[in-house]
Amino acid sequence: xxxxxxxxxxxxxxxxxxxxxxxxxxxxxxxxxxxxxxxxxxxxxxxxxxxxxxxxxxxxxxxxxxxxxxxxxxxxxxxxxxxxxxxxxxxxxxxxxxxxxxxxxxxxxxxxx
Amino acid sequence: xxxxxxxxxxxxxxxxxxxxxxxxxxxxxxxxxxxxxxxxxxxxxxxxxxxxxxxxxxxxxxxxxxxxxxxxxxxxxxxxxxxxxxxxxxxxxxxxxxxxxxxxxxxxxxxxx
DNA sequence: TTCTTAGTTTACTATTTAGCTAATTAGCAA
DNA sequence: TTGCTAATTAGCTAAATAGTAAACTAAGAA
Numbered sequence: 001x002x003x004x005x006x007x008x009x010x011x012x013x014x015x016x017x018x019x020x021x022x023x024x025x026x027x028x029x030x031x032x033x034x035x036x037x038x039x040x041x042x043x044x045x046x047x048x049x050x051x052x053x054x055x056x057x058x059x060x061x062x063x064x065x066x067x068x069x070x071x072x073x074x075x076x077x078x079x080x081x082x083x084x085x086x087x088x089x090x091x092x093x094x095x096x097x098x099x100x101x102x103x104x105x106x107x108x109x110x111x112x113x
Numbered sequence: 114x115x116x117x118x119x120x121x122x123x124x125x126x127x128x129x130x131x132x133x134x135x136x137x138x139x140x141x142x143x144x145x146x147x148x149x150x151x152x153x154x155x156x157x158x159x160x161x162x163x164x165x166x167x168x169x170x171x172x173x174x175x176x177x178x179x180x181x182x183x184x185x186x187x188x189x190x191x192x193x194x195x196x197x198x199x200x201x202x203x204x205x206x207x208x209x210x211x212x213x214x215x216x217x218x219x220x221x222x223x224x225x226x
Numbered sequence: 227t228t229c230t231t232a233g234t235t236t237a238c239t240a241t242t243t244a245g246c247t248a249a250t251t252a253g254c255a256a
Numbered sequence: 257t258t259g260c261t262a263a264t265t266a267g268c269t270a271a272a273t274a275g276t277a278a279a280c281t282a283a284g285a286a
Contacts, residue, residue: 012129016122017274021198028205034233047275049234068232068283076206083199083206085134086192092141093189093196130244147263160245162264181253181262
């Protein structure tokens with residue numbers, strides 16, 4: 001159901017690309033012009049523009065205008081939404097860790113006998 | 114660069130669909146057979162099978178076999194990876210909240226004069 | 227005015243994704 | 257055996273995604 005595309009789906013889809021995540025990592029430090037953004041796969045300018053549009057549509061960045069530059073700025077609200085969504089599952093991975101820990105304690109004890 | 118597809122990209126892509134997120138929400142409560150999973154958009158069985166394959170490829174579930182059922186079980190490790198990835202950005206949304214809080218405090222104070 | 231840098235838009239192609247129906251596999255039950 | 261339920265695989269279509277080159281816009285500099 002990638003048609004009505006709810007906000008969370010848009011956000012996750014935007015995050016599912018290493019170029020876009022690299023951009024966000026840079027923008028976490030502060031606003032930057034397009035040419036200042038990392039381009040780890042040496043994509044063409046139009047491709048970079050498209051990636052920025054994807055981030056913008058997901059609400060993860062906002063664009064400005066300063067002389068001939070169009071700086072991008074991180075908007076972290078959708079990331080907080082992801083964090084909130086994740087909370088429900090935290091008990092699952094912490095429980096798993098507990099079971100692993102318990103197992104490790106057990107084999108350690110067995111070895112000690 | 115959706116070709117080599119690193120683990121994190123696979124995970125985010127798998128999460129970018131409401132049907133798959135509904136499945137995970139159910140599986141957070143414990144394993145379930147395919148027919149027990151939520152199907153909020155009334156998709157056909159083959160479509161559901163495909164969604165499960167996407168979750169499996171991302172390492173978010175593991176499949177089993179019990180008589181004619183193929184139960185799915187949540188594997189939360191990739192979700193923990195997402196949580197770890199998010200941590201870098203936490204300061205960004207908390208800083209934003211701080212600025213909002215500060216602003217709200219300010220207008221409250223101004224009203225009080 | 228002309229040049230240069232920054233960036234976007236247009237138009238196109240290739241690949242991936244998501245859905246369907248029909249057919250198939252697997253196990254249990256009568 | 258035959259039939260029933262659970263689920264997957266095969267084969268197809270439509271739509272979305274990601275990339276490119278070429279053309280264009282916008283602002284500052286010579």
